[in-house]
Amino acid sequence: MPSETLSVVVTRRLPEPVERRMQELFDVRLREDDAPMTREDLAAAMQEADVLVPVITDRIDAGLIGQAGERLKLIANYGAGVDHIDVETARQRGILVSNTPGVLTDDTADMTMALMLSVTRRLPEGLAAMQSGDWRGWSPTAFLGGRIAGRRLGILGMGRIGQAVAHRAAAFGMQVHYHNRRRLRPEIEEETGATYWESLDQMVARMDVLSINCPHTPSTFHLMNARRLRLMKPEAVIVNTSRGEVIDENALTRMLRAGEIAGAGLDVYERGAEINPRLRELPNVVLLPHMGSATREARVEMGEKVIINIKTFEDGHRPPDQVVPAML
Known part of the structure; x- marks a missing residue:
């Protein structure tokens, strides 16, 4: 990757300490509200960003990945599960996928x-x-x-x-x-x-x-x-x-x-x-409304893992939590 700051797009509101640290490290576009991105919003984000930070409710399928721009090189998922991301198609397009295991x-x-x-x-x-x-x-x-x-x-x-x-x-x-x-x-x-x-x-x-x-x-x-x-x-x-x-x-x-x-x-x-x-x-x-990981501690730790994955990638190394199809 070039040395300039990565362009990062986040699809949902994250805990304030996570968003603040992302702003310090990257050229990040955060959500002003917590409404899910539409498919059109996701496609636009994937055309302009180096890194996309989605959540489990964002379905990143082969069709969306096919519309991704040449800049997109990492999907740094905020969450452990990646069944909403077509990891195989991303790999074929040269896009890495990472997640946040262990903290939940x-x-x-x-x-x-x-x-x-x-x-x-x-x-x-x-x-x-x-x-x-x-x-x-x-x-x-x-x-x-x-x-x-x-x-x-x-x-x-x-x-x-x-x-x-x-x-x-x-x-x-x-x-x-x-x-x-x-x-x-x-x-x-x-x-x-x-x-x-x-x-x-x-x-x-x-x-x-x-x-x-x-x-x-x-x-x-x-x-x-x-x-x-x-x-x-x-x-x-x-x-x-x-x-x-x-x-x-x-x-x-x-x-x-x-x-x-x-x-x-x-x-x-x-x-x-x-x-x-x-x-x-x-x-x-x-x-219950999908509350299993809903503690302040877990959600901040998830964000910290996302940041480490992005920063490691920016430094030219393999993200520590990279997901490959053979793992699924």
Whole structure:
């Protein structure tokens, strides 16, 4: 790259310390409001910038990448997941892609446990009763939930976040099980106290709680499809803080409505913000607006990783968090 300051375009508002540091280091164009860029805005930005900083709601597909200008050499994603970016097409065009792994682990694992407790202990129903003024005092049979200690937790995807969930669940007295495309090393299994299941079907059929912690890839799309959801015990609970596309949301909604699955805690959805309206109506479902990484600490650390990736690239080196198709 030439020595002049890089032209950087950011697609959404970022935490103030991140935006301030970007202004100090780069020729950066920030958003004045937090509205998502239109496809036309994204195309224009990719035609004029050296570096694009998108977020997960920006779909950077082959068509957009094909319109990119000659200057665009790095897509420095603000977030760990890159399923919204056509990494292969970017590579073919000589455009590097980077992400921000590792900084969301603890916050997402915390939210996974929060959703488990919210569903099993019926927290939203208690909150609604208090907010409506309907609560008339303690009763021996009111708002009875279930204890999570002693329950079997199945973790689908045993990467950083899955392992962090395992540690937390063990502290709550849960029995931890997992399915992963590759079995963990024995020392990690021992450290997490997790039991490996080669067959996802067999694990799903025996769990009391199922936590989705795998990324969205072509091989994980609808991994929890209607057939596999029907394997779950009627008293089981499913929690997803990973990617909505991993679950067939319509099939899940039907089974929750029919009482074939006891409950669900969801932070992500198959069609982004377009949530199945029937899902919203169910009392045995806790829905959150993609809050898994929503801590000030995580969002600033994500920005710091973006800056390091851009600065390393500007200095003529490979971004430390470069993503290549073979990783996906």
